[in-house]
Amino acid sequence: MSLPNLFQCLAVLDSPVDVVVCGSWARQLSNRIQKEPVPKNSAVVFNRTKRNMREFNTITALQLRQLNRSFIHNTFSRVSAANLTRPLLNPSTSLALLDTFDASAADVSNAVQSAQSAFLSETGWASMSGSFRRDALLALADCMAKNVFLFAQCEALTGKPVNEAMAEIDSCIKTFHFYAGFADKLHGRSFRSPSNHQSFTVREPLGVCGLIASSNYPLLLASRKIAPALASGNTVIIKPAHQTPLSTLLLASLAGENILPPGVLNVVLGDENLGAKLANHPGIQKLSFTGSIRGDAVVARTMAGSAGISERGGKNAIIVCEDANLVAAVNQVVDAAFSNSGQNSHAASRLLLHVSIHDRFIKMLVERVKLLKVGHASDFETQVGPLVDSRAVANVMEVIEKAKADRFHLACGGSVLEPGFFVQPTVFTGVSDTSSLALNQVFGPVLAVMRPFASAEEAIHRANAMPHGLAAGIFTSSSHHANLAVSKLKAGFVWVNCYNKTPSHVPLWGVEASGHGKDSGYDAIDEFTSTKSVHAVPLS
Incomplete structure (x- = not known):
């Protein structure tokens, strides 16, 4: 806007x-x-x-x-x-x-x-x-x-x-x-x-x-x-x-x-x-x-x-296929992972890249993340603000230290900035699907780049391999890949060639452990009303 x-x-x-x-x-x-x-x-x-x-x-x-x-x-x-x-x-x-x-x-x-x-x-x-x-x-x-x-x-x-x-x-x-x-x-x-x-x-x-x-x-x-x-x-x-x-x-x-x-x-x-x-x-x-x-x-x-x-949030994945517009995808991924300092239930915290673009995309991504301005929330030039409190900082740093202990590659970030409750935008690469970094919601500026995939079917299967189905996204120029993702991803909201667009008229909801019921859209009116059935016979 x-x-x-x-x-x-x-x-x-x-x-x-x-x-x-x-x-x-x-x-x-x-x-x-x-x-x-x-x-x-x-x-x-x-x-x-x-x-x-x-x-x-x-x-x-x-x-x-x-x-x-x-x-x-x-x-x-x-x-x-x-x-x-x-x-x-x-x-x-x-x-x-x-x-x-x-x-x-x-x-x-x-x-x-x-x-x-x-x-x-x-x-x-x-x-x-x-x-x-x-x-x-x-x-x-x-x-x-x-x-x-x-x-x-x-x-x-x-x-x-x-x-x-x-x-x-x-x-x-x-x-x-x-x-x-x-x-x-x-x-x-x-x-x-x-x-x-x-x-x-x-x-x-x-x-x-x-x-x-x-x-x-x-x-x-x-x-x-x-x-x-x-x-x-x-x-x-x-x-x-x-x-x-x-x-x-x-x-x-x-x-x-x-x-x-x-x-x-x-x-x-x-x-x-x-x-x-x-x-x-x-x-x-x-x-x-x-x-x-x-x-x-x-x-x-x-x-x-x-x-x-x-x-209740999710561990959301973005899939970038080999035929995607990489420049546009990099910008969208950075925004999806680090806007609001990653404090977003829909934040993309897992990134799955096709093997043919994996190394090139990571280089572009890290260069872009390093340019983000971290700063005071009242500064109009700030792109990444603080976390909400010291407990949030402690939780995010615990995740970062565990990822370091698991020997995932720290591509950028990973440190606390003071004064205030700031954590640098952080990217880990080579993350395994079974690690705590891949399975647990971070709610902070940490992006896990997973090990590369060879096919869209594999990527979708790996994106679905957890119970927190709130949101997911895919970047591709293939209608087949896009339709496959829309039909197979277990998520309440799926974005194609964009991310985190949530207009008021579209319902928001999660599947499995991410929640139940619907916020937003006409569906929210259904949630806040009840229906009474009436059958009336004329008085004789």
């Missing part, structure tokens, strides 16, 4: 960029922003964006200190001795931004009660017309567009490179637009019946939905859960990752100003134990959970056997 396209979402050209904010602290921030016409020249847009971001760097930390506690019934909750305090760190510096307060068990119950009241009331969210819910979601999208810099800064403060953050916010806006279109179009079906009888189905919301998002795409994951749930008439309680709560809290607080009624969108803060409390609460009718394979284990156990939506 280019910056000019994003700016065209914000305002009509040649009109002021008006930042819509809520509360006294945000109004003070609004007064500090220099209002200028939206320029048509992309270089001017880029420079002005950097200038505004630098201004935010000096003032946002003070203004965001209210975003440190749960948001329930359109109000930031009061803090008591029952609320555990934890520092929120800036991964780019490892320094504390502010203290956050975990929700207590009472806070969770209050959030559920508020959401139930907002759902069950005769004038509640579920009873409102579809057009009302549509307009509310469109207003949320507009609010995000007009506050794009504020959201981007929230993301950058918790480790998201600002260029990636801007693109993520653009995707969030499109997500709310997409689901707003469904809000007034939910319908059932009618069936042929005996004379004077009526048979039909009614689509209904479920009630209070618990949403749990991971740290890697805080606002996008929140949007992809909140938007379909609200469009369907449900009310929600979302728990963002404890390392990255700012953008979700900002969204809820802006929505609570004058867009959503109290109780429709609630946010509770905490770690995986708080997530388990939310998942176990009897007032939760549906749970949607996104986390890593080995992370959030408490919540994953809670969800075992449930009908919720879960997406």
